Amino acid sequence: MLFAVICAVAVATIYVAQPVLAEIGGDLGLPEADLGWIVTTGQLGYLIGLALLVPLGDMFDRRKLIATHLLLAAVGMALAAVADQLWLLLAGLAIAGLFAVVVQTTVAFAADLSTPAERGRTLGAVTSGVITGILGARVLAGSLAALWGWRSIYGLLAVLLIALTCFVLRLLPSDPRDVRATYGAVLISLGRLFRERLFVSRGLIAFFLFASFGVLWSGLALPLEAEPWHLSTAQIGLFGIAGLAGALGASRAGRGADAGRANVVTGGALALLAASWLATAQASWSLWAVVVGVIVLDFAVQAVHVSNQHLLTAAYPHQKSSVIGGYMLFYSLGSAVGATGTTAAYSAAGWTGSSLLGAAFALCALMIWAVNRQAATDARTNSKVRVSATARSAGHTPGLCDRR
Known part of the structure; x- marks a missing residue:
């Protein structure tokens, strides 16, 4: 907590x-x-x-x-x-x-x-x-x-x-910490992660995931302020509660990752993310459809985000801070692209244009997941081998985690 x-x-x-x-x-x-x-x-x-x-x-x-x-x-x-x-x-x-x-x-x-x-x-x-x-x-x-x-x-x-x-x-x-590496060496090791297929593929998924997220949350106020709703800023802010419900509902997605289904959870959640835009696109016609779309989108974003971090921290156990920091660079860039893209799309084609952009980002993430499924499977297998080897050398049961 x-x-x-x-x-x-x-x-x-x-x-x-x-x-x-x-x-x-x-x-x-x-x-x-x-x-x-x-x-x-x-x-x-x-x-x-x-x-x-x-x-x-x-x-x-x-x-x-x-x-x-x-x-x-x-x-x-x-x-x-x-x-x-x-x-x-x-x-x-x-x-x-x-x-x-x-x-x-x-x-x-x-x-x-x-x-x-x-x-x-x-x-x-x-x-x-x-x-x-x-x-x-x-x-x-x-x-x-x-x-x-x-x-x-x-x-x-x-x-x-x-x-x-x-x-x-x-x-x-x-x-x-018992680390003799210099700060420069740690930064170099972070740079080397960008040559790792698992890291790059999960980073690209995060890029498109949060670009889709950014399209919604940076642009949703535009159709809600316009006809026929004319909602106030405070009323629009209440849609954040629906997003919270979806995100908190996905907090248990980590249990699926613990059971070895992180890659499956990722794929299923990305499919939900793309589908959520079918509901959110109805912002000019139905507020209830928007609420459903917001809940599903935030559920999917949180589920993928947790699964990604679970895979990466398991695959790079001695670089947890660096790997999460590097991964979040993709997140930040994706959020910025989504926020910028949604205003441009809205000015060109209204909320329909923004919704198509958000769905396109979601489908790009799903495509990257599909192409790199084997990399995640191999990483999970390798992490299991490392945990078992560490446990045997320490002389106790696999599954226990020793502090360094």
Whole structure:
């Protein structure tokens, strides 16, 4: 639960600005053209952190690393809360985005603390916090901004991050490292992952998966604000609750991965993802169809995300932080492409165009899965061999996971 809450709060620091951009712009006197930088700055910081900070988890005590990153993210949120000029706001958001990659260090730590037989269930529970943070941030931001203004959102997140720092230091076990590799060597090992078929195929699946996700959540407000619905921002935010229901429903997808069905779960969920767009495309005709589509899409996204991370952490047991950080680079790029593509498609062909784009991304992910099914099967077999060999050399039963 602590790991899931860390993920939810940390990832919320990147997404809470989206529902209140207009209010921030009006308070700071910003032209509409500059508002995009408020969201982009945090995402750019996050992208840099994925490449440069997450690999540190393979070198240092992850309890201390998580606590440090949470505290520094709190500093960024505090700066954003008191900012009276654009440059100070952007500086705070950049710092918070950079250290929001504590999410990936947390996921890697959770995977390392789990036995192989329970890793999928653990990842499902922890990564549910990520989706909760992304979607819940929209609902929370709108409500708090209506009551106390947009600064209250960043102030609350700063307080939560400081509180989580204390909980981490008090409740999590120490994580001593016996790694002699230099930082440069760790970065080089991350680069080598991009030559591995399993890593690249799962990364490409994540790219198209979150591009489809981005098409929905960055573009859904457009048809809901238009005729015949004319919904308010607060009403549109409530659709995030449907997304949360779907994502949390898929938190148990890790059990299928634990049972050796991670690849099957991935394929089935990607098929559901493509099918969900048949319902979501009806946004101009039926709100209930949209609710069904949102639930199915978020269920599918979470199921694939958990299965991907389960396969990768099992295949690269000594590079958990690096492999998750590298994998999430694909996630970030896919989200950005989806967010950009949906507005262009909507302006050209309305919500039908956006829906076709989202479905196309889903089908691309399904095609990559189909072409690379054997790579995942081979990786699972190899990881079983490694676990058995390690257990025999240690003189105890396979399935137990020793801390390094």
